Amino acid sequence: AESHSLKYWLNQLPKTPASSHKGTRGTLLLIGGNHHMMGAIQLASLAALTTGAGLVKIITQTDHLTALTQAQPELMTYTQQDFEQQAASAKVIGIGPGLDQDDWAVDRFHETLNQDIPKVLDADALNLLAKSPQQDDDWVLTPHPGEAARLLGTSTEAIQSNRIEAVKRLQQKYGGVIVLKGNGTLVYDGKQMELCTAGNAGMxxxxxxxxLTGAITSFIAQGMDLYSAACLGVSLHAHSGDTLANQKSQAGVIPSDLALVMSQLLSYAS
Ligand code: APR
Ligand code: MG
Structure with missing residues (x-):
């Protein structure tokens, strides 16, 4: 596997011309935040904003709409009734943070998979995928080792004992771009493999x-190819974690703070 610098990946991010308007900076749709897990979709949305997406739209449980827009007024919140219309105007869908696996979640999962646009699948979207495996080259999967184990029908220990083998098997089985998270995150698309050496246990x-899901979805919305978007998201996320650990301590590496640090490190692009 290769290890490129953060600056290398930042330079792949399309520049924002002075004539930009919110539509040209990328519209994305995030789906999740089921009952008791609103925070997960809130964090993904915050990260999409801090990494430069033009319009961040969310489909979540109806009871969460008010709280989400109060916490972050830039967010545009919808319910499942609006799915078709919002999916049609989005450049990419990110699904999984706080999704859960109940009937509501399963419905959101299937309607997302029916859409012919790029997707980022995380968390319970991966656990649902593990139950009915299929291939797609137009998605990014972001499993942690436990989710990777479910996707391959093996144990977390087996994944961790040979992570390179695991990411290859995941890509062979599911297609697309695989991000195998954890210390030394790997990104693989069937041809190129990137190893991220940044990051720390405070994460x-x-x-x-x-x-991370919000950041990768945002970079796809801004026009990056799936592999570069995944590599940039992983690198920026890990370096932001290291920045916070240096400024504070590993206990200071808090996800909502890390999302804000990501926007600072974006300026490292030449
Ligand atoms: N070193 C470097 N990076 C690390 C380390 C470490 N020791 N530990 C964690 N990270 C990074 C991972 O690489 C990944 O990017 O932190 C991130 C952790 O992501 P997740 O494991 O998905 O954790 P979390 O956000 O809590 O997941 C939320 O979704 O996956 C489900 O069941 C999970 O309910 C949980 C929810
Ligand atoms: Mg997770």
Missing amino acids: AVGGMGDV
Whole structure:
């Protein structure tokens, strides 16, 4: 596997011309935040905003709409009735943060898979995919080792004992771009493999993966190819974690703070 610098990946991000308007900076749709897990979709949405997406739209449980827009007024919130219309105007759908696996979640999962646009699948979207495996080259899957184990029908220990083999098997089985998370995150698309050497154990905290999902979805919305978007998201996320650990301590590596640091590190592009 290769390891490129953050600057290398930042330079792949299309520049924002002075004539940009919100539509040209990328519209994305995030789906999740089932009961008791609103925070997950909130973190993914925040990260989409702090990494430069033009319009961040969310489909979540009806009871969460008010709280979400109050917490972050830039967000546009919808319910499942609006799915077809919002999916038609989105460049990419990110699904999974706080999704759960109940009937509501299963319906959101299937209607998303029926859409012919790029997708990012995370968390319970991966657990649902593991139950009915299929291939698609137009998606990014972001499993942590436990989710990877379910996707391959094996144990977390087996995944961790040979991560390169695991990411290859995941790509062979599911297609697309696989991001195998954890210390030394791997990104693989069937041809190129990237190893991220940044990041730290302070990032082992609930919600950190949701921030990564928002960032990768945002970079796809801004026009990057899926592999570059995944590599940039992983690198920026990990370096932001290291920045916070240096400024504070590993206990200071909090997902909502990390989302804000990502926008600072975006300026490292030449
Ligand atoms: N070193 C470097 N990076 C790390 C480390 C480490 N020791 N530990 C974690 N990370 C990074 C991972 O690479 C990944 O990007 O932090 C992120 C953690 O993501 P997740 O494991 O998905 O954690 P989380 O955000 O809590 O997941 C939220 O979704 O996956 C489900 O069941 C899970 O309910 C949970 C929810
Ligand atoms: Mg997760």
